[in-house]
Amino acid sequence: MAAKTLLDSFRFAFAGFAYSFKTQRNFRIHCLASLVLAVLLPLLDVGLTQALFLLSAMFLVLISELFNTAVEKTIDLYTDKYHPLAKIAKNCAAAAVLMSALYAVVVGLVLLGPRFLAILRR
Numbered sequence: 110m111a112a113k114t115l116l117d118s119f120r121f122a123f124a125g126f127a128y129s130f131k132t133q134r135n136f137r138i139h140c141l142a143s144l145v146l147a148v149l150l151p152l153l154d155v156g157l158t159q160a161l162f163l164l165s166a167m168f169l170v171l172i173s174e175l176f177n178t179a180v181e182k183t184i185d186l187y188t189d190k191y192h193p194l195a196k197i198a199k200n201c202a203a204a205a206v207l208m209s210a211l212y213a214v215v216v217g218l219v220l221l222g223p224r225f226l227a228i229l230r231r
Contacts, residue, residue: 126175133178136171136174153224155220163216166212166217169209169212170213172209173208177205
């Protein structure tokens, strides 16, 4: 099913996002964390470079989750039986999400940790 128009391409992309949001608990959690960041970012008075690092880390996690879902569903389409290579592929996709989430945590701690510590010390 190829997109015939640019609008179709956007519809398909939104359908993928909506599917992941409806069916993937971790994607919903990451979306909530992204929403919290989006709300807090203007209030935290961070510079442009810091904001770009935070937003990049946030989007990396969301993109990783979407790719993880794509890998899992493609493997599920291919087979419903256990296969060690399918397990490896799914585990590696999950590991990519974990690594991106750890990166986001590190970026958040480095850039926002001192601000939150200063607030707690008051």
